[in-house]
Amino acid sequence: MLAAYAARISPDSPVDALEVGQRPDPVERENWSVVQVRAASLNHHDLWSLKGVGLREDQLPMILGTDAAGIAPDGSEVIVHGVVGADGHGVGPRERRTLLSEKYDGALAEYVTVPTANLLPKPPELTFAEAACLGTAWLTAYRMLFTVADLKPGQSVLVQGAGGGVATAAIVLGAAAGLEVTATSRSGAKRERALALGARHALEPGARVPARVDAVIESVGQATWSHSVRSVKPGGTIAVCGATSGDAPGAELTRVFFQELTVRGVTMGTREELAALAAFCARSDVRPVIDSTFALADAAAGLARLAEGAQVGKIVIEP
Incomplete structure (x- = not known):
């Protein structure tokens, strides 16, 4: 073959x-x-x-x-x-x-x-x-948003690095679920695309978010970690599935413990979550x-x- x-x-x-x-x-x-x-x-x-x-x-x-x-x-x-x-x-x-x-x-x-x-x-x-x-990037994004961060309609999420598979999936799924999505990208074209996919805000990396978010979808690592830690609400969640720009140089532990943040690693998802994701897409306009x-x-x-x-x-x- x-x-x-x-x-x-x-x-x-x-x-x-x-x-x-x-x-x-x-x-x-x-x-x-x-x-x-x-x-x-x-x-x-x-x-x-x-x-x-x-x-x-x-x-x-x-x-x-x-x-x-x-x-x-x-x-x-x-x-x-x-x-x-x-x-x-x-x-x-x-x-x-x-x-x-x-x-x-x-x-x-x-x-x-x-x-x-x-x-x-x-x-x-x-x-x-x-x-x-659906199997890797979309399943990972689904798990990060709805299992790990446990986000509900009306809450907010910051998606770092718009354009990649996980980030794109998180924007589309988050918008479809009624979340207020903020996305970041170095590329103006990718920021425009993020808005077209349902993001409410699209910013340059490191730019101040309109308001602190309930959760962050983090797959970039070193280039965005500090921004992620500073953009989430006290008690919020940073879901991490990768570090395409390298490992973070500093964990910002003072801010993590003082703000009582949850940092949770995510790798893929279960068959049950994949079945739920496929059903969600089939029953909606999400593709x-x-x-x-x-x-x-x-x-x-x-x-x-x-x-x-x-x-x-x-x-x-x-x-």
Whole structure:
């Protein structure tokens, strides 16, 4: 089968470590299903893997991709939940949690095999491309907003770094849920796009927010951390899912304890949350924002766009 895979580790030029070519077809195994991939989507996780973060030389070649939607063996349309080992289904109770492409081959291929319990029905209202965008970035944003921060209609949220997959999802989902969303970006075009997607305010990074917010969606790290800590209300929550600009140089602990802030790390979400997210999208006008679509053979071009940070929303790969 055709697949896009990490052929080597390249910390300084990750896209150059990607190859697209033939790989063995998935092997049938008990309690797992082989899914014909109709669409997959890219995440920064793919770039980190190519840099060698979480992926070792002795694991190569490794097919990349954590998110997909496609056709199950019984002919049904499904969404793939990319977390393996969270509850033992298909792997045993003692296996630690991993994402597809960390221990098991991922979804940037014509076929992917996953524990059968990881397959969720794809709502007919969603296209395969839209459904393939839900599994990592959108699921993480959903968990950050509604599980971790426990936000309710009428409350407020600051989304750092508008344009990325998680940030875009948080803007769209937050606006649809009746939150007052403030977004930041260095790019004027991305600030305008954030407003078009439902943000009430769009600011340059570090700019004073109109009013302190109930929660912050933080995926940028070093470049925005101090602003996040200073923008949240006393007793508020900072939900952290990444640090694309590097780790924060100072934790601002004095402000954290004095304002009684909650700082909570978030990695992905559960199958139940993915099912709830898919249902939310199906029953509303909310759809994942798709920046661009590439053929599987052109996966390197999609990853290059992701690496440049030029996208607004998700980049989809179609086998």
